Amino acid sequence: MSVEAPSLSLPRCRGRGDPNDRYLSDGEKSPNLAPSPAKRGRVGVGVFIALVLFPLTAYAVTPGERLADPALEARARAITTELRCLVCQNQSIDDSDASLAKDLRVLVREKLKEGMSDAQVREFVHARYGDFVLLRPPVKLGTLLLWAAPLIALLAGAAAIWMAARRRAGFPATPAKALSEEERARLRALGVSDRD
Amino acid sequence: MIVETGHYALVLALALALAQFAIPFIGARLNDAALMRVARPAAITQFLFVALSYGALTYAHVVSDFSLVNVIENSHSLKPFIYKISGVWGNHEGSMLLWVLVLSFCGALIAVFSNAIPDRLRADALAVQGLLGAAFLLFILLTSNPFARVAPAPWEGRDLNPILQDPGLAIHPPLLYLGYVGFSIVFSFAAAALIGGRIDAGWARVIRPWTLFAWIALTLGIAMGSYWAYYTLGWGGFWFWDPVENASLMPWIAGTALVHSAAVMEKREALKVWTIFLAILAFSLSLLGTFLVRSGVLTSVHAFASDPDRGVFILAILGFFIGGALALFALRAGALPVGGLFSPISREGALVLNNLLLSACCATVVVGTLYPLALEAITGEKISVGAPFFNTVLVPIALPLALLMPIGQMLAWKRGDLAAALQRLRIAFIVGVVATAAFGAWYGTPFLSIVTAGIAIYLVVGALSDLALRVRGSSGRASLKRLAGLPLSVFGTSIAHAGMGLTLLGLAATGWGVETIVAMKPASFYDVGPYQIGIDSVSPRQGPNYSEVYAVMAVRKDGATLATIEPAKRFYQARRMARSEAGIVTLGLGQVYAAIGDSHEDGTIDARLYWKPLVTLIWIGALIMAIGGGLSLADRRLRIGVARRAAAPALEPAE
Numbered sequence: 009m010s011v012e013a014p015s016l017s018l019p020r021c022r023g024r025g026d027p028n029d030r031y032l033s034d035g036e037k038s039p040n041l042a043p044s045p046a047k048r049g050r051v052g053v054g055v056f057i058a059l060v061l062f063p064l065t066a067y068a069v070t071p072g073e074r075l076a077d078p079a080l081e082a083r084a085r086a087i088t089t090e091l092r093c094l095v096c097q098n099q100s101i102d103d104s105d106a107s108l109a110k111d112l113r114v115l116v117r118e119k120l121k122e123g124m125s126d127a128q129v130r131e132f133v134h135a136r137y138g139d140f141v142l143l144r145p146p147v148k149l150g151t152l153l154l155w156a157a158p159l160i161a162l163l164a165g166a167a168a169i170w171m172a173a174r175r176r177a178g179f180p181a182t183p184a185k186a187l188s189e190e191e192r193a194r195l196r197a198l199g200v201s202d203r204d
Numbered sequence: 205m206i207v208e209t210g211h212y213a214l215v216l217a218l219a220l221a222l223a224q225f226a227i228p229f230i231g232a233r234l235n236d237a238a239l240m241r242v243a244r245p246a247a248i249t250q251f252l253f254v255a256l257s258y259g260a261l262t263y264a265h266v267v268s269d270f271s272l273v274n275v276i277e278n279s280h281s282l283k284p285f286i287y288k289i290s291g292v293w294g295n296h297e298g299s300m301l302l303w304v305l306v307l308s309f310c311g312a313l314i315a316v317f318s319n320a321i322p323d324r325l326r327a328d329a330l331a332v333q334g335l336l337g338a339a340f341l342l343f344i345l346l347t348s349n350p351f352a353r354v355a356p357a358p359w360e361g362r363d364l365n366p367i368l369q370d371p372g373l374a375i376h377p378p379l380l381y382l383g384y385v386g387f388s389i390v391f392s393f394a395a396a397a398l399i400g401g402r403i404d405a406g407w408a409r410v411i412r413p414w415t416l417f418a419w420i421a422l423t424l425g426i427a428m429g430s431y432w433a434y435y436t437l438g439w440g441g442f443w444f445w446d447p448v449e450n451a452s453l454m455p456w457i458a459g460t461a462l463v464h465s466a467a468v469m470e471k472r473e474a475l476k477v478w479t480i481f482l483a484i485l486a487f488s489l490s491l492l493g494t495f496l497v498r499s500g501v502l503t504s505v506h507a508f509a510s511d512p513d514r515g516v517f518i519l520a521i522l523g524f525f526i527g528g529a530l531a532l533f534a535l536r537a538g539a540l541p542v543g544g545l546f547s548p549i550s551r552e553g554a555l556v557l558n559n560l561l562l563s564a565c566c567a568t569v570v571v572g573t574l575y576p577l578a579l580e581a582i583t584g585e586k587i588s589v590g591a592p593f594f595n596t597v598l599v600p601i602a603l604p605l606a607l608l609m610p611i612g613q614m615l616a617w618k619r620g621d622l623a624a625a626l627q628r629l630r631i632a633f634i635v636g637v638v639a640t641a642a643f644g645a646w647y648g649t650p651f652l653s654i655v656t657a658g659i660a661i662y663l664v665v666g667a668l669s670d671l672a673l674r675v676r677g678s679s680g681r682a683s684l685k686r687l688a689g690l691p692l693s694v695f696g697t698s699i700a701h702a703g704m705g706l707t708l709l710g711l712a713a714t715g716w717g718v719e720t721i722v723a724m725k726p727a728s729f730y731d732v733g734p735y736q737i738g739i740d741s742v743s744p745r746q747g748p749n750y751s752e753v754y755a756v757m758a759v760r761k762d763g764a765t766l767a768t769i770e771p772a773k774r775f776y777q778a779r780r781m782a783r784s785e786a787g788i789v790t791l792g793l794g795q796v797y798a799a800i801g802d803s804h805e806d807g808t809i810d811a812r813l814y815w816k817p818l819v820t821l822i823w824i825g826a827l828i829m830a831i832g833g834g835l836s837l838a839d840r841r842l843r844i845g846v847a848r849r850a851a852a853p854a855l856e857p858a859e
Contacts, residue, residue, distance in 0.1 A: 158564055162561075
């Protein structure tokens with residue numbers, strides 16, 4: 009778990025009162041300001057560690073942000089859990105306490121109140137911030153291998169098993185034939201039991 | 205002086221590690237028993253020196269020696285004693301030292317518990333372990349020296365990150381490392397077997413306890429970390445598909461596959477090539493995880509490029525060991541004799557399918573973790589691969605795997621009867637279907653939670669049916685006799701599988717959680733699932749190195765107060781950082797969870813209140829999985845005696 013490594017700095021969105029949050033909030037509020045990676049790299053003392061580093065959030069959605077209409081609020085939550093907080097590491101804006109995440113949560117709710125559909129809101133945010141903001145990467149040429157990975161792994165594994173089975177089938181006589189005394193001795197020397 | 209001793213001990217440990225590699229390795233090639241015998245004392249002594257070094261760093265933290273950069277940056281004189289000790293690994297240098305400490309501990313374990321192993325295998329395994337130790341000791345000494353001094357020494361340190369000042373963090377890393385790095389033992393034995401060219405059921409018997417040992421520690425370590433995240437982060441999330449979490453999950457999945465394939469190899473001589481490959485893979489993924497976490501590459505590929513020292517060093521270590529092992533594998537694996545035959549419908553066949561599905565899961569996690577890094581490095585395009593991706597692609601693989609688990613348990617070795625196995629699982633099927641219907645009627649949605657919960661119940665019942673069927677006798681007495689005669693590993697399998705089922709049920713139940721985000725007024729009660737929560741008081745309090753505001757909340761049901769909880773917001777002065785402390789009470793298998801935020805002038809306080817039904821099963825299940833692993837481990841030790849092994853099958857029911 010955890011270890012702090014200043015020089016390795018992984019920016020994390022921490023709770024209110026974290027001085028590092030100030031760097032993020034003031035300068036990078038404006039929506040078209042996607043943070044450059046190098047800049048994010050400098051932000052703050054990175055927490056982290058050896059293993060499991062978790063997003064360090066004290067508080068995300070606040071009561072004041074919530075929409076009065078429960079159905080609309082539920083749609084907003086469903087959208088914001090799939091949008092990345094751009095100044096955090098791998099954290100959704102729904103979980104993040106960064107000011108930028110809060111702005112984006114409010115923005116999503118405003119757009120829903122204006123009557124946009126879920127897809128339109130997503131597209132609106134996507135158009136502004138690019139693929140990076142989507143925690144579910146879009147299916148396109150560059151992500152084809154990513155989305156196909158599970159299927160490729162399954163097919164490749166199945167092919168390997170099939171080939172191994174054929175290889176085994178190629179030696180049908182060997183195990184059926186009783187071992188010679190010499191073979192048994194060799195097996196014993198290898199520490200293998202010669203049962204069956 | 206103590207600090208310098210620690211630094212020097214580390215250098216001596218490096219020298220010993222090199223000796224531990226070179227001398228036994230040459231001895232094994234020359235078949236010289238005297239040279240090979242050097243391996244064991246060298247491994248034990250290397251461990252003692254690394255431990256001495258680790259102790260020296262701990263001493264510096266405990267006495268707050270602020271002439272050490274490492275202590276300044278991660279400690280404070282007012283920090284509680286336990287965090288002075290755990291703070292040693294709460295930073296890059298210290299955690300690498302802990303890594304090497306565990307690595308050398310594993311080497312010492314091999315040295316101590318390897319009387320029954322052929323000399324050459326032991327010598328080669330310890331040589332590989334020594335080489336691993338040398339590489340990482342060199343990494344610490346050259347790029348991450350924890351003993352660096354500074355003059356003049358400041359009066360006070362900067363304190364440990366408050367997030368890390370928690371008992372959970374005091375236990376989690378050592379446990380996780382024991383698992384993560386524990387796979388080095390299996391890796392070393394795989395490399396040694398490939399070098400020596402002897403790979404047989406005896407080898408599988410040697411590695412299986414070590415695999416189980418590492419797997420148990422990793423299971424507990426991951427569960428511990430997950431529970432820590434859950435109670436610390438203030439909203440009850442417990443897994444985020446963060447690359448650093450994936451770093452521990454990848455070796456866990458590979459290790460799970462290895463536990464199963466090693467069982468096949470030991471019992472049936474089959475799957476040799478694959479077992480060796482998994483043995484290499486599990487630790488390779490640990491190394492990959494170490495690289496991801498330690499190199500800075502996760503922050504961004506650019507940050508890595510601008511300060512590459514550590515990253516390149518680990519990458520070189522990674523390339524050397526993984527590349528070397530795979531090259532050996534490629535060279536030798538083809539020459540391995542074909543193992544025992546089995547029909548596709550058999551215990552072996554089911555375990556092959558299990559390995560296929562686990563490998564697909566593992567490959568998916570690896571690809572999902574590395575893809576954004578690779579894409580950015582190659583095309584400059586930035587994408588995010590987060591929880592929605594992993595949940596979408598892994599659920600369709602994981603659920604069939606859960607369905608398969610009890611069926612595999614029911615199939616006989618060599619040639620099984622699928623219809624008979626399904627027939628024996630009919631109670632599990634019926635209970636599963638009834639449970640699905642019941643969950644559906646009770647909760648209504650979400651669909652995935654209902655289906656997953658049904659499968660989880662089927663898995664628990666199915667895993668235990670195997671035990672029940674094995675002990676069913678004509679009388680209670682006969683059953684008891686059979687129960688006593690069952691090998692522990694049979695209990696281990698059933699219990700570990702049932703634990704997996706419970707974890708799955710806990711995961712499914714997250715879909716039924718209730719959340720209330722509200723500005724709470726004093727003396728008003730708010731509904732959260734079946735409970736009502738109200739604030740009694742909000743007051744400030746002073747801790748050793750923090751101040752906090754805490755709320756006393758009453759949890760009521762039908763007007764009766766069941767519990768009080770105290771969520772708090774802490775502020776750590778030294779780092780000027782805030783952290784939330786959740787108020788949690790376990791009711792049945794679920795938990796009421798509360799976190800507080802800002803207070804307002806009108807006397808209200810922002811709060812997030814949750815009812816999380818069955819949530820404790822996530823971690824209880826992991827604990828039970830570990831217990832199942834422990835039973836199998838105990839069995840292996842007992843069964844070293846041949847006579848006992850011969851007696852066991854006679855007591856098993858005929859199938």
